[in-house]
Amino acid sequence: MKPLHELTATEAAAAIAGGTLTSEALVAACLERITAREERVGAWQYLDAEQALAQARARDRSPARGPLHGVPVGIKDLIDTADMPTTYGSPIYAKHQPAWDAACVALLRAAGAVIMGKTVTTEFAMFTPGKTANPHNPAHTPGGSSSGSAAAVADNMVPLALGTQTAGSIIRPASFCGVVGYKPTHGQFPVAGIKALSQTLDTLGGMARSVSDMALLRAAFVGGATHLQALPQPPRIGLCHTQQGAPAMPATQQALETAARQLAAAGAQVREMELPAEFDRLVAAQETVQVFEGARCCAYELTRHRPQLSQKLLDLLAPAEHISYAAYAEALAVAETCRGQLQAVFSEHDALLVPSAPGEAPAGLDATGNPVFNRLWTLLHTPAVTLPGLTGPHGLPVGIQVIGPLGMDERLLAIAAWMHPCLG
Numbered sequence: 001m002k003p004l005h006e007l008t009a010t011e012a013a014a015a016i017a018g019g020t021l022t023s024e025a026l027v028a029a030c031l032e033r034i035t036a037r038e039e040r041v042g043a044w045q046y047l048d049a050e051q052a053l054a055q056a057r058a059r060d061r062s063p064a065r066g067p068l069h070g071v072p073v074g075i076k077d078l079i080d081t082a083d084m085p086t087t088y089g090s091p092i093y094a095k096h097q098p099a100w101d102a103a104c105v106a107l108l109r110a111a112g113a114v115i116m117g118k119t120v121t122t123e124f125a126m127f128t129p130g131k132t133a134n135p136h137n138p139a140h141t142p143g144g145s146s147s148g149s150a151a152a153v154a155d156n157m158v159p160l161a162l163g164t165q166t167a168g169s170i171i172r173p174a175s176f177c178g179v180v181g182y183k184p185t186h187g188q189f190p191v192a193g194i195k196a197l198s199q200t201l202d203t204l205g206g207m208a209r210s211v212s213d214m215a216l217l218r219a220a221f222v223g224g225a226t227h228l229q230a231l232p233q234p235p236r237i238g239l240c241h242t243q244q245g246a247p248a249m250p251a252t253q254q255a256l257e258t259a260a261r262q263l264a265a266a267g268a269q270v271r272e273m274e275l276p277a278e279f280d281r282l283v284a285a286q287e288t289v290q291v292f293e294g295a296r297c298c299a300y301e302l303t304r305h306r307p308q309l310s311q312k313l314l315d316l317l318a319p320a321e322h323i324s325y326a327a328y329a330e331a332l333a334v335a336e337t338c339r340g341q342l343q344a345v346f347s348e349h350d351a352l353l354v355p356s357a358p359g360e361a362p363a364g365l366d367a368t369g370n371p372v373f374n375r376l377w378t379l380l381h382t383p384a385v386t387l388p389g390l391t392g393p394h395g396l397p398v399g400i401q402v403i404g405p406l407g408m409d410e411r412l413l414a415i416a417a418w419m420h421p422c423l424g
């Protein structure tokens with residue numbers, strides 16, 4: 001039998017609902033795993049074992065409240081919690097205690113979840129890392145900004161965790177840590193109560209060890225089915241060898257080619273395709289939007305607490321001084337033009353297969369890796385899933401990213417669930 005801390009959220013929810021598992025036993029097993037591994041991995045910013053167990057006992061005493069009843073969930077420390085500190089990855093907020101739950105946390109509680117604790121985020125969900133290491137090799141980055149969530153799920157500390165993405169902060173760390181990452185269509189999941197960086201880009205999503213877990217997360221946030229529909233036939237997949245300003249490393253190129261062969265062998269129609277030429281402008285457009293909006297969302301910190309900000313953050317936002325509103329508006333216009341071409345892109349494909357990251361997780365903990373292969377999809381607002389199962393030359397995970405049409409999240413998740421077992 002699988003150890004309790006290795007259960008997926010779907011498996012755990014079913015066992016709790018069926019009376020063969022208690023939430024207290026599951027949370028206790030996860031806490032035991034955290035005790036054994038946290039010093040090495042550093043996934044948690046805040047964790048109170050007794051608080052987590054008290055929630056679990058309360059769930060065991062009450063009727064099922066929703067699709068995640070009794071299941072522990074990690075919350076990125078960018079997301080407000082009424083009963084736990086929220087630091088946003090910054091010393092400015094080291095002692096900050098919100099008076100409220102973010103909308104997503106309130107919905108998780110209503111769905112019966114146990115709020116396990118707060119996972120490490122980079123500074124304001126940008127590029128200055130926290131303490132987290134990659135659980136597969138602690139000398140390598142876990143990625144960011146949702147570093148703690150990706151590492152906690154990958155290391156079997158918790159079956160499900162929340163992340164956010166403005167450039168590549170869900171897909172990239174999920175790829176580096178070897179877990180499933182899901183960024184929904186922009187705006188589908190509520191962002192109220194999450195520290196803002198960009199109103200155009202910020203997207204709430206999740207990390208888990210199975211695609212089916214994302215159906216439970218969607219059910220908690222937007223309603224709908226708690227399970228994914230089986231595909232009536234294998235999907236049509238467009239294999240996209242886009243450069244996007246930086247070539248993929250051999251590990252990623254090989255992962256894409258291997259995945260394409262395995263999916264074709266399973267019955268998928270896999271065809272190479274190219275994105276429209278206009279899409280070449282999207283990476284630069286995303287950077288313009290993120291910096292322009294980011295400097296304004298961080299105006300309080302930049303004007304009142306500048307000495308407590310990292311130099312890396314200051315350098316990242318400095319170009320905002322030289323970005324005119326006209327240039328920002330042009331970047332938004334490029335995105336809108338390209339969104340208008342998505343219907344043609346998906347006319348012959350159910351999903352696109354693209355890189356999740358340039359390669360394996362880079363060595364060192366002073367950076368979180370390059371989000372270049374995520375920027376355009378975040379700006380386009382399309383749903384995205386990264387799937388684990390492949391490895392690079394150093395034995396570290398290399399994910400593949402699956403992109404779907406706007407608003408077709410349940411269809412994309414069904415496709416990803418069909419694809420995942422094919423990857424070995």
